Amino acid sequence: MTSELPYGSWPSLITAEAASAASPRIDGARFVGEDVWWGEPVPAEAGRVAVRRRGDGGDVEDVLPAPWNARSTVHEYGGGAWTADEAGTLFFVEKTDQRVYSVVDGTVRPLTPVAGHARHGGLEWRDGVLLAVREEHDPGLAVPRRAIVRIPVDGSAADDDAAIVVLVRGSDFVAQPALSPDGTHLAWVAWNHPNMPWERAEVRVGRIEGGTVGEWTAPVTGDRSVLQPRWLDEQTLLYLDDASGRWNLMRWRLGDEAPRASFAPADADTGGGLWVLGLSWYTIADDHVVAVRTDGADHVVTVDPATGATTTLPVPAVSGVVIEDARGARALVSGAVPGGGTGVWSVDASDGTVVAVRESSPPWGEEWTPRATAVTVDGPSGPVHAFAYPPTNPDVTAADGERPPYVVFVHGGPTSHVGPVASSRAAYLTSRGIGVLDVNYGGSTGYGRAYRERLRGQWGVVDVADVVAAARGLIDGGLADPDRVAIAGGSAGGWTVLGALVTGDVFSAGISRYGVGDARALAEDTHDFEARYLDGLIGPLPEAEQLYIQRSPLTHAERFSAPLLLLQGSEDAVVPPAQSEAIRDALSARGVPHAYVLYEGEGHGFRRAETIVHALESEYAFLGAVFGFDTPGVAPIELQR
Incomplete structure (x- = not known):
């Protein structure tokens, strides 16, 4: 028998510790x-x-x-x-x-x-x-x-x-x-x-x-x-x-x-x-090619190089698929499955046989894992693709008529992609009665070059407009409480978080993990691999300097009003701590509620279990403090002004 509790305050067996250890990539x-x-x-x-x-x-x-x-x-x-x-x-x-x-x-x-x-x-x-x-x-x-x-x-x-x-x-x-x-x-x-x-x-x-x-x-x-x-x-x-x-x-x-x-x-x-060396999207297995194809979700196919004949293989992975290796007619495929698990499978290109080599599933049952619903909304630059994950808990429901809070996830990159698999971070939130919308804004991979190039020269414009359009789609569809929609992202996703908070009012709170607040400083401080990335995303320097200033959220610090949580690694060489600290100082100067957490020894992306646990619990406590619900099992967070 289920109990009735307000969204956000649902007890959950998905602890931050369990989420941090679940389904390693x-x-x-x-x-x-x-x-x-x-x-x-x-x-x-x-x-x-x-x-x-x-x-x-x-x-x-x-x-x-x-x-x-x-x-x-x-x-x-x-x-x-x-x-x-x-x-x-x-x-x-x-x-x-x-x-x-x-x-x-x-x-x-x-x-x-x-x-x-x-x-x-x-x-x-x-x-x-x-x-x-x-x-x-x-x-x-x-x-x-x-x-x-x-x-x-x-x-x-x-x-x-x-x-x-x-x-x-x-x-x-x-x-x-x-x-x-x-x-x-x-x-x-x-x-x-x-x-x-x-x-x-x-x-x-x-x-x-x-x-x-x-x-x-x-x-x-x-x-x-x-x-x-x-x-x-x-x-x-x-x-x-x-x-x-x-x-x-x-x-x-x-x-x-x-x-x-x-x-x-x-x-x-x-x-x-x-983004990383060693990636492989296909391999040669005897007289066949085994390849991944992505159009929102991933699927694995065999291709006959002589005829082009293609056969889809029953590999369960639908996101993050990598074609790892081959021996004879067999190929190794890794990726993530809809239930949130990850695995490695051996596929035989000659007969289509798929054998699990290593599979991991979250320690909680499937009834706790939200299933993705593909969502497409109209944005100013064209269709915007996303995956929605509703609140999911087999033991609790909310009162009739109550709309849930939602967090809009913004992936990093920005030239990257999310597939239809709920991360452990998403499941941690949805099991507590908080919905998640994972957005592949214009500039994302997985939908062709034209979709990727929407962001060319438009970083800070198209990405922000697309996440706003996605959030409004939730609200207009009656799926989310319009007063309790937050936005969360890391790195380039953090830039979009900050940009959305200073250019509109659809989001009531923000969470930035090692986000970019000053594009000009990023161009000066970042590492060589991305040293000229902003040439394509905004424009070449010094010709486009005014655009860098105009697009940077820090330029518009007086527009910050929504509470903000900032999470940062002390050894981040991609987006140095100075970026988050400048945002923190701007929030303090304006008296905007915020919290800043610096994780010693962490770089660009959190890897240590204790950091992942603390970050998850901090995000949940922050949402509870801002949206006014209890956070069972997680201590309150102190917001500064």
């Missing part, structure tokens, strides 16, 4: 001998990334034990921090020193020297060769220098930096190296400032002569995003190209003219924002 997966290995963060161990496998008895065991932490900081966001060979040798980047190590039978030894200026990521093992992206932060360089390198696996470079072979450099950024099966050619992705890889990037192909790449060519060039080269055979290269408006699979033979059309065209994206 998968950080790479590989076939190794007869096993499958995968990486996953461990919040209870300071967020380190462990590499794991399933032992003979079925229990999960660590291949990379504590305190080792497989985490790259190339581009600050890292990625591709581990790989393995067929015999069971693990290669990984240790977070603390960014050296590459190998692990054989539990013995860890360095493969690269002690060099505080060098970082590694995007590890790629193919046919006895270990490739990596190397990023050098030499004090004598104005900006980091990057290259694709070959690292000897015999340990000969552990004390000799000269033993690391630089295969190619010459562009501001490199990623996704692919060695041809006969070892004669290298393909890779390259791009230069001021572009981001989803704006303009090219695949380059060069012959390896004397151990390095000399001359190279690009199958296609121009205003397109070309990603993830993979060799079908010694002469044939597959890659992704969004010239049609969608990232689709392309095929090119050495020496041929550029292809004019995809061999498997689709009104969906096989590709996305290359």
Whole structure:
């Protein structure tokens, strides 16, 4: 029998501790001998990334034990921090020193020297060769220098930096190296400032002569995003190209003219924002391609390269899908499922069989997990896509006629995407009677290039208008209490939170995690990977300086009136604490209710269990204080003025 309580004050078995440990994301997966290995963060161990496998008895065991932490900081966001060979040798980047190590039978030894200026990521093992992206932060360089390198696996470079072979450099950024099966050619992705890889990037192909790449060519060039080269055979290269408006699979033979059309065209994206190294949207499994296609939600398909024939596979993941590895006709796929769990599945491209390798579900029952409803509303720039999650609790209901409070989630990036899966953060709130609306505002991936480019030159305008339109859609549909709608976002999402609070009155409260308040300061202070990102989002400096000033929420500090919670990591190199602290000071000067929490040792994104727990409880307590409901089991928060 259910009880009746006001929205927001519902007792819930989904504690912040349970939410922090639920369904960890998968950080790479590989076939190794007869096993499958995968990486996953461990919040209870300071967020380190462990590499794991399933032992003979079925229990999960660590291949990379504590305190080792497989985490790259190339581009600050890292990625591709581990790989393995067929015999069971693990290669990984240790977070603390960014050296590459190998692990054989539990013995860890360095493969690269002690060099505080060098970082590694995007590890790629193919046919006895270990490739990596190397990023050098030499004090004598104005900006980091990057290259694709070959690292000897015999340990000969552990004390000799000269033993690391630089295969190619010459562009501001490199990623996704692919060695041809006969070892004669290298393909890779390259791009230069001021572009981001989803704006303009090219695949380059060069012959390896004397151990390095000399001359190279690009199958296609121009205003397109070309990603993830993979060799079908010694002469044939597959890659992704969004010239049609969608990232689709392309095929090119050495020496041929550029292809004019995809061999498997689709009104969906096989590709996305290359924020981290090691991402893979397809792989080659014998005579088939296994790929993810995204149009709001993800689905996995097999494609026959000869005919283009496509078959959808029954992989349960619908969000964050990565095509990790292949062996023979089998491919490894990771992602998140509608119930909030994550997993790794082995799919057989020859017959469509899908076998779960590792699945995790939240520790609470499915009756506690909200299911996504796809929502589309009209915005000033066109349709706006979102996923709605209503209050969900099997034991409690609200009085007839009461409308629930809602929190509008704004993802970071801004060139990113959320799929139809309730995060543990969302379930924590919905189980307490607070609805969540997750918005893919204009500029998000997953809906084609035209949708992405709505934000070009319009950051702080289109994103703000879209989240406002999404919130008004909830209110106009009678789904949310118009006086109790909050907005929450992190990083670029925090910018949109702050922008929405100073340009309108639809939101009664805001939560900003390491949000951007001053675009001009961000352009000066942020790291090299995003140093020119704002050229496309707002405009180049100094020509567009007045736009930077006009768009920045801090410029309009006198318009802040809604209560605001600010959460920040002390070691954030992407959005430094000065941004949140400037907002805090502006709120204090105006007497606006607020709270500021600085988490020591955290960077851009919270990883430690204790931080995640405190942040969740702080957000819930903040909403209770602002919207006037009790927060059972969570202490009140003190708001400053």
